[in-house]
Amino acid sequence: MTLRVAQARYKDWDRCDLTYVELDAGTAVAGVTTQSLCPSPEVEWCRDAIPLGSARALVVNAGNANAFTGHRGRAAVEAIAAKVANHLGCLPSDVLVSSTGVIGVPLPIDKAEAGLEAAFVAEPCGWEAAATTIGTTDTYAKGAHASAMIGDTRVNLVGIIKGSGMIAPDMATMLGYIFTDAAIDPALLQQMLSAANKRTFSCITVDSDTSTSDTVLAFATGKAGNAPMTSMDDAGADAFHAALSDICRQLAHLVVRDGEGATKFVEISVEGAVSDESAHRIGLSIANSPLVKTALAGEDANWGRVVMAIGKAGEPADRDRLSIRFGATQVATGGLAVEGYDEAPVAAHLKGQDIEIGVDLGLGEGRATVWTCDLTHGYIAINADYRS
């Protein structure tokens, strides 16, 4: 496989904004896309292509999301897929396409086609150039690496991602791509990616908003030469699944750390819920609470706001069994503040960049961990002062 970038000039800027990845014949693909009911035509295209299981190319456009553009947006995606299919001699459905940027403006087909022609003849580039080119409001290029042993064969995974709000529809959509040389059946890859997504990308939130374009795709070229994996019972499947989950977690955390205006990375662990799903919903209720997030920005051990966020989650909770900790320090237990708890380690913990909040509901065995960032003046500045 080879990576190339080019200038399609989707905006009036002097940077590469089209990423083109050629994949080896026989590459398997899996993917997860936004839950939005108003998705972009790129998302609709990927939703149709992913189940076919094979891919030969990926095209990512930055600067124009092509969302809410009706049939003209769809035509742009079809034109891109057709042009790449013609170039490679593959099916259009073997070409995966993503776009990120402003909404409501159809992606200009002439710019996309000229950009592709430039990309076809460009020198191959490295991961960092690709990670930079898919980015928009990102403040740094985001990549991660993992590996696993399958029998005697080491397989590698490399991932790149963009996103800084979770997820602003204009310029901060989350687009993630994972590439591996492992040989794996696409159905199994999909099963593993869906499971990993549930514990990683689905557990991060910057501002509770959901993009019309969020997409994570995994490509497996099979070039490592391992015995192809087709079921979770195959040798090495557990190790590969763990590596895939690991790289997804790394990429998800990078997005949160680059959250718009973020100054803190916050891990919220919920246990003692009636189920894992219930714990997940309670965790997200805390992570999405503007009052909790502003308290964290203010380095304030305001556990009352955590109680509030638990109470509004609509999940089973018993006020008088609740325990809450900041870092390693229990601040409330059994429905009461811990009298005379030592405030010094809590204050020190909250002054750091990595914050942990622990909640024990005391009801059952359900648990979940979610990640978010604080809500600061920086978020307001980025989003109130951004012009559509």
Add this chain to the structure above:
Amino acid sequence: MTLRVAQARYKDWDRCDLTYVELDAGTAVAGVTTQSLCPSPEVEWCRDAIPLGSARALVVNAGNANAFTGHRGRAAVEAIAAKVANHLGCLPSDVLVSSTGVIGVPLPIDKAEAGLEAAFVAEPCGWEAAATTIGTTDTYAKGAHASAMIGDTRVNLVGIIKGSGMIAPDMATMLGYIFTDAAIDPALLQQMLSAANKRTFSCITVDSDTSTSDTVLAFATGKAGNAPMTSMDDAGADAFHAALSDICRQLAHLVVRDGEGATKFVEISVEGAVSDESAHRIGLSIANSPLVKTALAGEDANWGRVVMAIGKAGEPADRDRLSIRFGATQVATGGLAVEGYDEAPVAAHLKGQDIEIGVDLGLGEGRATVWTCDLTHGYIAINADYRS
């Protein structure tokens, strides 16, 4: 009925913070309370007392929410009710109690009792003094008035409310009280209040957060001398219901207008949804979206963010049937931006203080209206810099 205020000194401040309302014998009561599953003991007390249907007094404490305080918080509520019941010769369950302020600190019983003793002998005061005394972070006292004809008898309704975040658990809980001289059966009053609540208080949001203490109570003394209303079919019941809904809407809007950091009052009207409930959920998804709210703060006609918020609501929506307007100007229709729409009236509308967003889903007859405010640096300043 008489209103009195006193200084219980729940905080180290020099203002009245205890409101005491004596109600005539035979006063009917109805109420709605927070959906929170971690409510304050005051909310639990009111939930038990409201169904009994009668009330003789209301006590509101400002400066201490008494929430998440276990059995000691409960004991404080019981002590207040017992003291007032002893003073008036009524049942403790005839005494409704609310508290608002910091969480996690049991309400000091000695201060409450001393405050009540001062209130019992204080000069009666007017509505504005009561509205001021129940307030915390509110920037102004909030009251409203309505009236209705029941047969030949004019009945009056007066309401006071506090709240500025919707609803910060620390100091910005929403507490609303409506007083009328109408004669009405408590079950009918409850039916009308619940219906009005659904269209008013349940349709406002400042920051999506829900207090552990939110409470709205309605008291009807019966002193107007109208023929008592016991069913919606009774003469004047429609007029009274309309007046009650009107005063609830006025009070709800006052809370939004005083939203923490708010500079804009935003009305979001959704029509064409598959049901009223679906329209309501879509409206709240838009109203709670940080990206929509920051765009409004920036006076930016960013309808892409409205599409995003509709898409994430999880309700039936078809991108290609969506229409969106700002003020009277259609900016998107049938899944596309309206080409060449006149930006001048949109820009002028967004510069105003009262903003209207209209969404037509084009699917059915469901409709709902919700109200919110913008999300500004002021909100961050109030909540990140507030110390618990």
